[in-house]
Amino acid sequence: MITKLLIANRGEIACRIMRTARAMGVATVAVYSDADAKALHVRSADEAVHIGPSPAAESYLVGAKIIAAAKQTGVDAIHPGYGFLSENADFAQAVIDAGLIWVGPKPSSIRAMGLKDAAKQLMRAAGVPVTPGYDGSDQSVERLTAEAEAIGYPVLIKAVAGGGGKGMRKVDAPADFAAALESCRREAKASFGNDEVLLEKWITSPRHIEVQVFGDAHGNVVHLFERDCSLQRRHQKVIEEAPAPGMDAATREAICAAAVRAAKAVDYEGAGTIEFIADASEGLRADRIFFMEMNTRLQVEHPVTEEITGVDLVEWQLRVASGEPLPKRQEELSINGHAIEARLYAEDPAKGFLPSTGNLKYFDIQPPMRHPARIDTGVEQGAEISPFYDPMIAKIIVHRNSREDAIAALVQNAQGVSCWPVKNNARFLSNLLSDEDYRAGNMTTGLIEAKADTIIPDDVPSPKALGFAAHYFLLEGRVNEPLYPSEDDQERLAAWKAPTGFRLNAEPRKARIALARGNDTFLAEPEYNYRWAEVVSEGLLVRDDGLSHVFTLARHDGTGQASAADGAIIAPMPGKVIAVDVAEGQAVTAGQRLMVLEAMKMEHALTAPFDGVVEGLEVSAGAQVQVDAVLCRVVPAASDE
Structure with a gap:
């Protein structure tokens, strides 16, 4: 059994792997760049080794530095997490050649599934249905343009070495194809070092369904059922759940059997995911689900599978990498309840989901007492959100007996997030989870784009948040009122609950307070409504159902900033x-x-x-x-x- 493990990754996934390793009695070693010197995963490990400057290309993507750190600390094995070098067959082989255990599939399996075009050809041979399209070797603009015309618009351009939504463009008309191809190739080259692409027919009512598979060195392969990852923006998953809504037993059996065939076709060992695209125009049907790609690693969304099966997938990874057989047979695995995961990102939905960076001066993501949740994160209050890496802050995972109860609990958790001054998507997640089509299970990968006007929030404080802040500043200096008065305080402070100006023979005149939030000014009537708030050095921090605002009394000295x-x-x-x-x-x-x-x-x-x-x-x-x-x-x- 592995006794000492180096995690060749950072952030949330590094912390998550360490949690299981610690429970198994396995010592852990972290690696870190300049930007991560004070990161949570560094402080959580038993040992940590600095591997270079902040850009990933000079640190986390340099395999030689990671192997040197492994030798320096005397580990038995390297776990790559996800992203970075997790699907790099050459790095996997280098780890093995260095006499270390690679916690992942064989390099040959990674190579077989690493390029989307070759993987599709292999899957056809294994009897796995694939999406119609073009995955040939002729990469000339002329050939690709002609193939796009033959497939019929809209088409999807995908980097053959891509992942995570990068190197992917939907093209609606022939006039847009050349520019989209150029942009896709440039992004693919920068992200994966490979600018080759394939083309796929755009499915008009697509749902993203994937199956978790697991194999060992003894020829055993099982599936751990499916996940629905249809809710995406810019081809990046936002909310994932298991099992997939609307999945009947016959369709589940067909898609999971196809996933097992796919894994066996490449002699697979370890954790992997077979991703399918489903044409859901007539619901989920086995004859309308097509293979897209295989991810030869642990997925970001693996917790929902863990929650419905009771399996710790990282523990299985470590045991299989140590040579043990799979802990359970297929007939011993079953679905229990429903699990949903929401990805909390440092981004600004009101500005096209642009990433947000900076210091988390205030960060509170503790689940409400009545709505417990699993929180997987790699940051804490005071941490720095760097521009060098993926902007995910945390994953919020809930598991309940029913999908309805899981949605309700996750909404409460999203609305309870406090994060400032870094922008985040908590209110967006709450809106998305509350959407009637999502709740009915009628989602597609285009739902967010189609309902952007109602789902994507602006950054305007609600009247209740403004009312509470106005109430606080009106009372400040007049009475020493706590933010959350006790019952004894209620009667004493009753006179200040609805401040008005009293006049004979006239309507009461309510006080109005001018509030500032950065360069924005709001005029608000005081209202005591028990909003969550805290006094911070910059003003009054108010949590507003997923949004976070810091208010001060307004000053009238315009800034004249460019806009x-x-x-x-x-x-x-x-x-x-x-x-x-x-x-x-x-x-x-x-x-x-x-x-x-x-x-x-x-x-x-x-x-x-x-x-x-x-x-x-x-x-x-x-x-x-x-x-x-x-x-x-x-x-x-x-x-x-």
């Missing part, structure tokens, strides 16, 4: 300018791409807000920019009149 309204093109986050498409003085039209900013491993196009001329362009490709930096301006063209 998109006056044509300023502002960096929405720290990042690197990877393309500049315009020149100083160039005429542009509304919506025209001006430049591309890369941050958090994703590309973000900055476009012209209206017709005009580019002025003040001072950045070029390769420049590093900070959030809110003015990159250029679009000035309305002079009139001929």
Whole structure:
């Protein structure tokens, strides 16, 4: 059995692996970059080794540094987690060649499934249904354009080495194909070192269904049922659940049997996931579910499978890697209840889900007493959300007897998140979980986009949050009222509960308080409504059903900051300018791409807000920019009149 384990990863997954290792009596070693020197996973490990600068390409993606750290600390095995080097067959082989145990599938299995085009060809041979499309070796623009026409629009361009929603573009019309292909290839090259792509027919009512499989070195392969991962934005999963809503026994048997065949076709060992796309236009049917790809690693969403089966998948990984047979046979596995996972991201839904970085000055994600949940996280209050890595803060997982109860509990947990000043998607998660189509199980991968107007929240405080803050500031200095008065205080403070101005022969005049939140000003009537709040050094922090605001009394000294309204093109986050498409003085039209900013491993196009001329362009490709930096301006063209 493994006695000492190095986790070649960071954040939430590193902490999660350590939790199981500790329970099994296995010592742990963390690795960390400059940005993670004070990270939770570093402090949670028995030992930690520094492996380089903050960019992943100079630390977490350098296999030689990780193997050197393993030798330095005398470990038996390396667990790659997910992402980074977890599906790198060359790294897996290097670990084995170094005399260490690789906690994952054989390098040959990774190679067989590592490229989506080759994997689809292998699955056809194994009798696994695959999505119609093109996965040939001819990568010329002319051939790909012709194949897209033959498939019929809309089509999906996918990087053959891709994952996590990167290197993927939906194309609706022939005129958009060339630009989408160029962008997809560039992102794929930057993320995976491989710019080859394949094409797939776009399924119009798609659901993303995946099956957890597990194999050992003794020829045993089992499945641990399915997960539904249909709720996605930018092809990135947001909410996952198990089992899949609307899945009948016959369809479950067919899809899980296909997943086992797929795993056996590559002589699979360890934890893996077979991902399918389902055409749900007529519900879930076995003849309308197609193989997409295999992830030869542990998935981000593995906790929902653990919750419904009672299996610790990391423990199984360590036991199988140590040479033991699978702990359970297929007939010993069953589904118990319903589990849902929500990913809490450091991002701003109101600004197109752009990543948010900075210090978590305040962070509270403790489950409500009446709604217990499992929280998997790699950060805590005071931690830094870095621009160098994935912006996920935590995963909130609930397990209940029914799907309805699981949804209700997860809504309460999302609304109870306090996170400031880093933006996050807690209110968005609450809105999404409350959507009537989601609750009815009628979701597709396009649900978020289709219902963006109702699901994606703005960043405006609710009247109740404003009312509570106004109440607090009205009373401050007048009575020493606590934020949460005891019953004894209620009668004493009753006179201040609804502050009004009393006048004979006139309606009462309610007090109105001018509040500031950053550069925003609000006028609010005081209302004591028992909102959760805490006094912090910057003002009054109020939790607003998933949003977090810090209010102060307003000051009337306008800041005059640049805004998109006056044509300023502002960096929405720290990042690197990877393309500049315009020149100083160039005429542009509304919506025209001006430049591309890369941050958090994703590309973000900055476009012209209206017709005009580019002025003040001072950045070029390769420049590093900070959030809110003015990159250029679009000035309305002079009139001929």
